[in-house]
Amino acid sequence: MNQSKVSTFVFAVASLAGILCVSKTDGQVYGFPPSSPQHRSFPIPSSDSQPISITLGPDGNFWFTEQNRSQVARITPQGVITEFLTPTFSFPIGITAGPDGNIWFSEGAAGSGGQIAFITPDGHIEEICSQALPPQRRVLSLGRTATSGSPSLSRTRFGGSNCLAGT
Template identity: 50%
Template sequence: MKLCFKLKLMPQHRRIRCHFPPAPRLATAAAAKRMAESRRIPTISELPIPTSPATPIGITAGPDGAMWFTENFANKIGRVTTAGLFTEYTIPTTASEPAHITTGPDGALWFTEAVGNKIGRITTSGTITEYTIPTADSYPWGIAPGPDGNLWFVETVGNKIGRITPSGTITEYALPTSDVYAMRITPGPDGNLWFTQPLGNSIGRITTSGTITEFTVPSSGAMPIGITTGPDGKLWYTDANGKIGSLTTSGTFTEYSLTDPDSFPWGITVGSDNNLWFVEQSANNVASSSITGIINEYAMPTVVSGPFDIAAGPDDNLWITEDYVDKIAIVTP
């Protein structure tokens, strides 16, 4: 699994699948109990992206009331209104493979260019500016706004955390452990940035002054991927080995097993209902969890759609990129 994961990060293997859709499994008694409690069936709709193949990856709510997303294969940034109207913008650097995107403190959208080795900025009117990362071939992936008014990003291959000011000045901080493949990053409730290290079996914390601390996930072989701050003030993360978990700012972990250990959970966010919402890429599900670990899973309408990232929208819905089928899904909790 780890070999497949590393291959999936390489440009020539970007579209491989690390799992085939798993056969249906019977839930464990504990999982069945959690899923039976407080179960509510959300509605899910899908919107086809105008460009195909697009390979949508990251998605975020923009400052203009629309959702913005990356088109990794098409080399574009996409915008979709809550009414379903699309606009697409081509990135100046060819074959840059944009990955994740976030709203910056300056009212623009900021995104990573994994193969282009740049950080991009796009205004809500579509003007794009690019900034080259000092470390060559660093493969920037996750990006998030920091409490210091800067943007923070991970360098998956460069094994660093980067910071970029709104004016484009980049500073890099080397990670203590090598080859951890840092993946996603989020602002924490404590004024620090928190990030996942899937091949390091750990979650990292970096202060705005650059001090890094690593916390080992209790489960052996864990692969934390997505991360967000939950409504309970904890960091919540997805573990590609079929779990989700929470972490206090002092380093205490709690883990919850999913029904299918091969579900490959990826992106995670907080919904308008104050639950954690995440996607299961291989199981083709979107799922929710209460802060006490009550988990509900729901099948995506399109089979083998490859749900990848998830973000809360201004309409109180959840918006999902479907990596394999070039669609954006909308979940009404």
């Protein structure tokens, strides 16, 4: 892989199967197996989708956000990509696996104040915390930190402020 493509990676996640990366600029998901110097690329079906974050789900699939298309996508270990449109055009950004078996993501549409949403393993999306912030503030990232199994801390960045919540 050439250096210019490496520099386009926005986010990567590692698993026992290797490393998976999303590339914001060329609309690809790249897989790097642990025992091979070769990589595989998987083109994202929607053009100009700008994938921006990726996480490993409890279902064994990888999930990522497509900021420009307002979609969340699932990629199986075999490389099959399925896209799910969010109910509102809301620019999904951060994504993380939740302790409830769902995939949680942040939506950062300018002017809407941002939202938190989740998608079930079968693709049902529910948006919550609608209009949780004033219009000039956005939900920029969402993550989960495990602390020795239980409990866990969820962290969300609202504009320039960070918020931690225990579960």
